[in-house]
Amino acid sequence: MNEIIELKGVTKIYKMDKVLVPALRGINLKIRKGEFVSIMGPSGSGKTTLMNLIGCLDRPTEGEIYIANKNIAKLGDDELAKLRREKIGFVFQQFNLIPRLTALENVELPMWFAGLSKKKRRERAIELLKLVGLEKRIHHKPAELSGGERQRVSIARALANNPEIILADEPTGNLDTKTGKEIMEILKDLNKQGKTIVLVTHDETFAKEAERIIKIRDGRLLND
Amino acid sequence: MIEYILLSLRNLSQQKTRAFLTLLGVIIGITAIVAMISIGEGMKYSLEKQLKTLGSDKILVFSTYTYGAKGKELTDEDARLIEDIVGVEISSPLVSVVAPTKFRGEEKLATIWALEPAKSRRTFAGVSGYELMQGRWLRKGDKYKIAIGYKIHDDFYDRKVNLGNTVEIRGKKFQVVGIFEKTGDADSDSAIYADIDQIREIFGMGNRVTMIIVRTKEGYDVEEVAKKIENVLEKSHKEKDFQVFTPKQVVEQVGKALAVVQIVFGGIASVSLLVGAIGIANTMLMNVIERTREIGIMKATGATNKRIIKIFLAEAGAIGMVGGGIGVAFGYIISKIINKAADKYLGEGILVTKVSLELAVFALLFSLIVGIISGIYPAKKASELDPVVALRS
Numbered sequence: 375m376n377e378i379i380e381l382k383g384v385t386k387i388y389k390m391d392k393v394l395v396p397a398l399r400g401i402n403l404k405i406r407k408g409e410f411v412s413i414m415g416p417s418g419s420g421k422t423t424l425m426n427l428i429g430c431l432d433r434p435t436e437g438e439i440y441i442a443n444k445n446i447a448k449l450g451d452d453e454l455a456k457l458r459r460e461k462i463g464f465v466f467q468q469f470n471l472i473p474r475l476t477a478l479e480n481v482e483l484p485m486w487f488a489g490l491s492k493k494k495r496r497e498r499a500i501e502l503l504k505l506v507g508l509e510k511r512i513h514h515k516p517a518e519l520s521g522g523e524r525q526r527v528s529i530a531r532a533l534a535n536n537p538e539i540i541l542a543d544e545p546t547g548n549l550d551t552k553t554g555k556e557i558m559e560i561l562k563d564l565n566k567q568g569k570t571i572v573l574v575t576h577d578e579t580f581a582k583e584a585e586r587i588i589k590i591r592d593g594r595l596l597n598d
Numbered sequence: 599m600i601e602y603i604l605l606s607l608r609n610l611s612q613q614k615t616r617a618f619l620t621l622l623g624v625i626i627g628i629t630a631i632v633a634m635i636s637i638g639e640g641m642k643y644s645l646e647k648q649l650k651t652l653g654s655d656k657i658l659v660f661s662t663y664t665y666g667a668k669g670k671e672l673t674d675e676d677a678r679l680i681e682d683i684v685g686v687e688i689s690s691p692l693v694s695v696v697a698p699t700k701f702r703g704e705e706k707l708a709t710i711w712a713l714e715p716a717k718s719r720r721t722f723a724g725v726s727g728y729e730l731m732q733g734r735w736l737r738k739g740d741k742y743k744i745a746i747g748y749k750i751h752d753d754f755y756d757r758k759v760n761l762g763n764t765v766e767i768r769g770k771k772f773q774v775v776g777i778f779e780k781t782g783d784a785d786s787d788s789a790i791y792a793d794i795d796q797i798r799e800i801f802g803m804g805n806r807v808t809m810i811i812v813r814t815k816e817g818y819d820v821e822e823v824a825k826k827i828e829n830v831l832e833k834s835h836k837e838k839d840f841q842v843f844t845p846k847q848v849v850e851q852v853g854k855a856l857a858v859v860q861i862v863f864g865g866i867a868s869v870s871l872l873v874g875a876i877g878i879a880n881t882m883l884m885n886v887i888e889r890t891r892e893i894g895i896m897k898a899t900g901a902t903n904k905r906i907i908k909i910f911l912a913e914a915g916a917i918g919m920v921g922g923g924i925g926v927a928f929g930y931i932i933s934k935i936i937n938k939a940a941d942k943y944l945g946e947g948i949l950v951t952k953v954s955l956e957l958a959v960f961a962l963l964f965s966l967i968v969g970i971i972s973g974i975y976p977a978k979k980a981s982e983l984d985p986v987v988a989l990r991s
Contacts, residue, residue: 429898431989432984432986452903455900455902456902459899464899470891470895470989474609483896483899487896487899487901487902531899534899
């Protein structure tokens, strides 16, 4: 099996007050190991829901989702947490760093959750921050870093437990074009090193960097 | 584990004012507990010391007669009756009066304990503290002689009173023939000891006595002898207008006083700890709400629900323990203040309060537990947050 992500007939329905709102309607999708995939769609199209499901943050209402051969629909909270910790690295539009912690500590966090020793965590976090070119800012807090720098920290954090999948949700959305390009370069490099990259964006130019573009509208995939 | 503590302390230091307000309840509660226990220990300690001074074989008989009421005062006759009881070694009558005294022109009220020289000497023989520093004990037939407590010699008057000096009691001149060692008991140290007959003569007291100190014979049960004394006196007085104290009863009396202290402080402590616990729970709930996004981030990066619970429990525990630490410090200060006040108003060494290491550790652990218990609900709330919803907040 070469697929690292597989969705079979996935439907997600949210319940808002007493109204049922379908976000995804019968999605079938396969993503192979090492692919660079862009998911594009207007807001409200269901791409964030799709992202959350692939990221094991949520379970489908119907259908099956296999992440590294595990059907997440059947997993408990803690098993989902373990899957997120080991297989998935998130890169968010809002960076989502913990403001009280330094860059180094933010990168260490997923490794703390994985139970790594303090020493190993520190070594790997420094190594990762070097990789994204932030070796001189490791003791800075997010507020003391520029947007681009923050996104680099969050990429370093996503790589902490050496996951197979990087999920990037509008990673360039809060950055200027130049910085956005730099971030895209980092993602492309990671893809070259064998990471599966799933990029959610509505920026056509960035989406085109991917080898495969998936368009989504009204909870359905348009073309693939 | 250290990570949790460091993280929680960092979280605490972010909101110092809120943390401090949250801590108030715990601080007051722990302060009350520490103060209470240290005073209790002090009272127990001083009680033991006083019993040692008095001796466990002593029985004290007081009159409960008050002027205008029914009943009689105690007299020499009662002391004699007691002396005939089986098990009584010696029955020593004592008169205590507060009288104007004069030394080198300085007038001051002093307490005079008047005794039968021969008997009292035997009564107190072997009792710690009643050792003579200088001179001799009173003798039968001494005319206008006194022995004085250490404080009277040392600083009761502006000038030191030495052997051979003369102190005036109600206008009569008395010569100092003995000075006692310091006993540590303020009453004993600042008393003037005189012959009972002379004092009664000067004050026109007839054969009345204030108190009878009884020493039981070795091998006899103090409580039983006390009971016999009660029966004999009641028969003679035809009513119970006196009270008989044994060391055991004194212990019970102090125990009652201690219980009052414990109820008051215990009440303050439990109410404020309850308020403290609610405060911590409230602060932690606010923290959970404010840090919802953070919880989402931690969950997205792989934190299990258990991990989130631990992080928040550690924080609640840390709040409790910091409050406990401040409480121990305040409790220590209050204990010291009470100690100082007791030294000043009750006499030095009467109430020695103490905050032991065990007490401090117990208080810290207790506050930690209060913190953790208060954190359970908020921590559970935090762990149950849906990561998708939490990240969106």
